[in-house]
Amino acid sequence: MIEIKNASFKYPNGFTALENINLTIKEGEKVAIVGQNGAGKTTCVKMMNGLNRPFEGDVIVDGVNTKDVTVATIARKVGYVFQNPDEQIFNSTARKEIEFMPRYYKLSEEEVKQRVDYAVEICDIARYMDTNPYEIPYPIRKFVAIAAVIASRPKYIILDEPTAGQDLHGTQVLGAMVDKLTKDGITVITITHDMEFAVRNFERVIAMAHKNIICDGTAQDVFWNEDVIADAKIKKPAMGELAKRLGLDGKILFCDELVKRL
Amino acid sequence: MDREFAYSYNNYVKYGNGWKDMNPISKLTIAVCLGISSCVIQRWQFGVVLCIIGTLMAVYTKIFRKYLRSLLAIAIPLLLLTTILRQLQYAHTPGFTPLFNLLGWQWYKEPFIMSMNVAWYIIGFSSVLLNYFLNTEMKDLMLALENRGVTHVASYIMLSSMQSIIDMKKSADTILESQKARGIETDGNLIVRMKAFFPTLGPILLSAMSGTEEKAIAMDARAFSHEGGHTYLRVLRPVPVWEYILDALAVLVMIGSIAYAVLRAMQRI
Amino acid sequence: MAFIELKNVSYKYPYTKEFALQNLSCSFEKGKFYGIIGENGGGKTTLCNLIRGLIPHFYLGKLTGECLIEGKDIRDWDTAELSSKIGYVFQNPFTQISGIKSTVFEEVAIGLENLGVPKDEMIERVINVCEQLDIGHLIKNNPNELSGGQRQRVAFASIIAMDTETLVIDEPTSQLDPEGTENVFKIINTLKHSNKTIILVEHKIDLIAEFCDEILVMEDGTVAFAGPTHEVLTKRELLQHEASIPEVAKFGLAMEDAGKHLSSIPVTMDEAYRLVKERKGR
Numbered sequence: 001m002i003e004i005k006n007a008s009f010k011y012p013n014g015f016t017a018l019e020n021i022n023l024t025i026k027e028g029e030k031v032a033i034v035g036q037n038g039a040g041k042t043t044c045v046k047m048m049n050g051l052n053r054p055f056e057g058d059v060i061v062d063g064v065n066t067k068d069v070t071v072a073t074i075a076r077k078v079g080y081v082f083q084n085p086d087e088q089i090f091n092s093t094a095r096k097e098i099e100f101m102p103r104y105y106k107l108s109e110e111e112v113k114q115r116v117d118y119a120v121e122i123c124d125i126a127r128y129m130d131t132n133p134y135e136i137p138y139p140i141r142k143f144v145a146i147a148a149v150i151a152s153r154p155k156y157i158i159l160d161e162p163t164a165g166q167d168l169h170g171t172q173v174l175g176a177m178v179d180k181l182t183k184d185g186i187t188v189i190t191i192t193h194d195m196e197f198a199v200r201n202f203e204r205v206i207a208m209a210h211k212n213i214i215c216d217g218t219a220q221d222v223f224w225n226e227d228v229i230a231d232a233k234i235k236k237p238a239m240g241e242l243a244k245r246l247g248l249d250g251k252i253l254f255c256d257e258l259v260k261r262l
Numbered sequence: 263m264d265r266e267f268a269y270s271y272n273n274y275v276k277y278g279n280g281w282k283d284m285n286p287i288s289k290l291t292i293a294v295c296l297g298i299s300s301c302v303i304q305r306w307q308f309g310v311v312l313c314i315i316g317t318l319m320a321v322y323t324k325i326f327r328k329y330l331r332s333l334l335a336i337a338i339p340l341l342l343l344t345t346i347l348r349q350l351q352y353a354h355t356p357g358f359t360p361l362f363n364l365l366g367w368q369w370y371k372e373p374f375i376m377s378m379n380v381a382w383y384i385i386g387f388s389s390v391l392l393n394y395f396l397n398t399e400m401k402d403l404m405l406a407l408e409n410r411g412v413t414h415v416a417s418y419i420m421l422s423s424m425q426s427i428i429d430m431k432k433s434a435d436t437i438l439e440s441q442k443a444r445g446i447e448t449d450g451n452l453i454v455r456m457k458a459f460f461p462t463l464g465p466i467l468l469s470a471m472s473g474t475e476e477k478a479i480a481m482d483a484r485a486f487s488h489e490g491g492h493t494y495l496r497v498l499r500p501v502p503v504w505e506y507i508l509d510a511l512a513v514l515v516m517i518g519s520i521a522y523a524v525l526r527a528m529q530r531i
Numbered sequence: 532m533a534f535i536e537l538k539n540v541s542y543k544y545p546y547t548k549e550f551a552l553q554n555l556s557c558s559f560e561k562g563k564f565y566g567i568i569g570e571n572g573g574g575k576t577t578l579c580n581l582i583r584g585l586i587p588h589f590y591l592g593k594l595t596g597e598c599l600i601e602g603k604d605i606r607d608w609d610t611a612e613l614s615s616k617i618g619y620v621f622q623n624p625f626t627q628i629s630g631i632k633s634t635v636f637e638e639v640a641i642g643l644e645n646l647g648v649p650k651d652e653m654i655e656r657v658i659n660v661c662e663q664l665d666i667g668h669l670i671k672n673n674p675n676e677l678s679g680g681q682r683q684r685v686a687f688a689s690i691i692a693m694d695t696e697t698l699v700i701d702e703p704t705s706q707l708d709p710e711g712t713e714n715v716f717k718i719i720n721t722l723k724h725s726n727k728t729i730i731l732v733e734h735k736i737d738l739i740a741e742f743c744d745e746i747l748v749m750e751d752g753t754v755a756f757a758g759p760t761h762e763v764l765t766k767r768e769l770l771q772h773e774a775s776i777p778e779v780a781k782f783g784l785a786m787e788d789a790g791k792h793l794s795s796i797p798v799t800m801d802e803a804y805r806l807v808k809e810r811k812g813r
Contacts, residue, residue: 037678037708051439075445086472087433087440090464101445134468139571152445165622165705167571167734168775193709196778235709238737238778238800245804255778259785262807263667268636268658272651401633414645418631425630425675476626479585483619484629484642484689487611491647495640495654 001026002048002078002156002187007057009043017043019211020057027155030182031189032198034222035208036233041191044208045158048189049078062155076105079154083161085138085145094136094144095129101152119150122180124173139165143173150181157181159190163197175201199223199237199253207232220251274499275402279323281393285498286403287410288505293394295512299519300386306375308519309382316389325396329389332396336388341381348377400424405498414492422477430470437465533558534697534728535582540596541752542577542586551577553752554596559730561696564723566743566760567732568775574752575732579621579701581605582730584613615646618695620686622702624679627686635677635685636661636670642693660692664718680711687718697728704735740764740777740798765796779803 002025009018018040025031025048033041046052047059050066050073059066061077082088091097098119102112120126123143128136133144142162149157162174171194178188178201192198198205198219205222207215215221215228222228223240236244243252243261252258277283300312313333320329349369352358358370404417441461442448448458535558542552552574559565559582567575580586587594588610598605600613621627632638636657643653661667666684669677674685683703690698700719704712716738722729723742733739739746739760746763748756756763763769767784769776782803783796793810797803 036710037680049443051443070447070449071442072445072447072449075443079445080440080443082436082440082443084436086469087437087465088444090461090468104446134472137572149444165702165734167569169570193712233710239782241800242779242782242803242807245800246807255782255785258782259789259791262786262791262810263658263662263670265658267671268654268661271636271654399633401631418629421631422629428675429630473626476621476623477630479589479619479621480627480686481629482585482589482610483583483614485611485614485645485693488615488645488647489611493644493647493650493653495637495644495650495657497650 001060001062003058003060004044004047004054005058005060007047007054007059009040009047009052010055017211018047018054021047021213023206023213023216025156025187025189027187028182028185029187029189029204030178030202031187031204031206032202033189033191033206033208034193034195034198034232034234039208039232040211041208042160045080045160045189045191048156048158049080050074051080075154076152077154078156078158079149079152080158081146081149081160081162083164085133085141088145088148089133089141092132093130094125094133094147097133097144098129098148098151100148105152115151115153116147119147122150122177123147139167139170142166143170146177154186156187156189159188161191161193163192163194171197178202195223195235195237199240207234209233219253223253224251271495275405275496276499281319281323282397283499284505285501286398286406288501288509289394289398290403291509292512293390295509295516296390297387299516300383300390302523303519304379304383304523306378306382309379309384309386312386313382313389316386316393319393320396323393323397325393328396329392332392333385333389337381337385340384341377344377344381345374348373348380401496402498405494405496408494409498414486418481418486426470426473430466433469434462434466437462437469440465534561534601535559536597536599537581538597538599540581540594540598542581542595543593544577544590545592547592550752552581555753557747557754557757559728561728562726563744564729564742565731566739566746567730567749568734568736568739568746569749569755573749575749576621576701577752578749579619579699579730579732583617583619583699584608584610614695615693616695616697618690618693618698620683620690620698620700620703622705624682624686624706627689628674628677628682630675633673633675634670635666635672635674635688638674638685639670639688639692642689646693656692656694657688660688663721664688664691665714678711680707680714683707683711684714684718687715691718691722695727698722698730700729700731700733702732702734704733704738734775736764736775736777737799740780761795761798764798 004021004023007018007021008016010016021044033045035041043052047054048061050069050071053067061074066074089097091100098116099112102115120129123146125140125143125147128140128144133141136144142165146159146162163171166174181188203218205217205219206213207222207228209232214231215225223236229236237253239255239258240253243258248261252261296312300309320326352370352373358372361369361371361374401421404421408414408417438448441458446458446461447454537555537557540552540555541550543550567578569575577586580590581598584605586592587606600608629638629641632641639657639660640653643656648656661670664684664687666688669681674682677685703715707715719731719742731743743760745758746760747754748763748769756766756769764776764780765783777798779797779800783793786793793806795806797806
């Protein structure tokens, strides 16, 4: 369980990015965080793995206060994939990159192989394993970065804008990944601008605005609350928008629901 | 939109202080000539005079804070080091004039002057050059050089590499964070830190390199390789006659000081 | 005659085994707005590189077939000349800033300086473009300190200032947040009314549906489908290919499957609303 309790965060230049946040994420949840840039999404998730230490309040990961340990220690539990894979990847092949953390943790050959296979299958990158990451197209390089974090087997995985730059196939792989990981007991938390992706794959949606959480609930709670939509400057998913224009009730967000109603 | 700002590009580049507004090459000539003079004369008096002029100049051009910080960083260790070394070097040379006794350590006048000569010629030199670099935008220098026939390719390489150093520093921070977030321990003893340093090196260099190809494409789209007239939005003031006169004076000072140094050397022989 | 014409073009990047373009034929007419969609790795960016002359002048590799720009083969074009004819904006907002200019105003003028435009004309053109693209408030800022979305708008301004007849725009919003994306959409909207020939690669299918006259769907280095926007985006076969179609088009198809036919398949929200209303009225 990740608990953020009355946490505020200030940057060294004095800029307050979060004010008195409270949030609990339980094991096995699928959580999407949405909102405009500057709303504090990245600042908030960086508190979950200790990269940002709250200025006031506490962040507790499985009973451990992030203030008491190094980022690397928390990283064993909370993996974080940055938006830009080029900030992470440094090995000469995708395989070495993905094997890096399991080997860093000095796991047995067998276990390294098992973890790598698991990550590679989920990310659908088997054909790129022996390629230099910089010769792999950018969208797929993002999957290499994700696989490398999955292979270190954290209990919680945070993805920052995974769908940016992905095509339909990439987005589908990501959707399946979220399902598979949570089925295997790994909590997935994602920041996303892609509302269709959020609606389709996440049970819980958190909308952020003005340095705080303005709505935390189901996709229906968030996307059918016009105040939240306006405040967080997000876009209602297409089917929701159409249903709203047609004056239908029932908080419709999906195509089949809408077809049934017409 | 601030139209006044937009139309200000119709005027010559202007900062509003005489020294900064001088043509970067005229300025460079003066700074280099005076710097060289200080090096060849090697007298503390000359160095001190240069330093006083330089300091007044720094106050006038409002760069005093930055100037002082850099100058002190050079001057203090230099003064301490040269004086102490010279005193130690000549501690047992007979015939020197005693200066004072510091807790049983006898100081002499001649080695003290020698050390002052060395320290102050360097300080004088630094003072002039600091005044130059703190008061000259690199883009103005490159523009002046382009006006004298340096290609815009050379100018681009120079200016963009300076920017990429700034960018690299920024990306280094993010890369370090990202490696921490993966679980690589970065806090601790030297070995731990060295181990953490390695994974950041690759991405920093690679991101700088992979950026260059795209930059080249972007610049190509901006007609970078277009041949025939290149025009400039920013134009430097045509060099006024008095700048040439100042340059000539600076060259004279340099020639004079070289002559002085040569004469002095001949006298010694 | 088509402005740009490709006939049986194949291309392989140096040191790679697979063809990035395979036997590709297509043409682009003056003044039309083209959308290119399709899976990643399908050859969209390579096609842009070819039209921009980066292939074969910048990227070597093996090029066969014919690529004609105004009837002249791409191999015979001088890249500098081409850059004043075909503007190019691409994904990465960070590498499209020159890094040698200290104000946005200077940054936008950079192409005009290279083209040798006289200074008074240059200033007027930059002012106009900055106003048109709504970046007037940024002209004093340092371009190297802007956000990604702002940089992308500045990149557009630098290119649009050069007033090329054609613009090739490769995934301009893929690295931007919704606000940045929306601002770029606004720019694309102004471009639509400028009579320029525009070739836009974009994953955001709703944008494509709204702006484009014609669409090319690329797959495995060749054109899988091409034609007027409405015709292409309502193809059921597209669902089987790795190209996305608008949510509202999927909805239209789902209505068909449920036996609740709309009178046609919608591609934009307005159209969908109109068609559903119309069906209810029947």
